[in-house]
Amino acid sequence: MKYVCLVCGWVYDESIGDEQGGIAAGTKFEALPADWLCPLCAVGTDQFEVEA
Numbered sequence: 001m002k003y004v005c006l007v008c009g010w011v012y013d014e015s016i017g018d019e020q021g022g023i024a025a026g027t028k029f030e031a032l033p034a035d036w037l038c039p040l041c042a043v044g045t046d047q048f049e050v051e052a
Contacts, residue, residue, distance in 0.1 A: 002051040003029050008041040011051060 003012045012018065012032075017025040021039055023032065032045055 001029060003048040004051045005038045005041065005043065006047050006049060007043050008038065010038055010040040012038075012048065 001014050003014075004010070005012075012029060014028055015025060017023040017027050018036075018039060019025075021036060023036065029045070029048070037044060038047070
């Protein structure tokens, strides 16, 4: 699944993860740490939605 940031448009792809943020490839969006922030604009997961 892919999730897009509603603020800046950055896409979290579960198959890729967020290497710079310490999130391994294959990490489900729901399993992201509560303090994880968008690497581009620093908003939380509540500002993401499933990419259409």
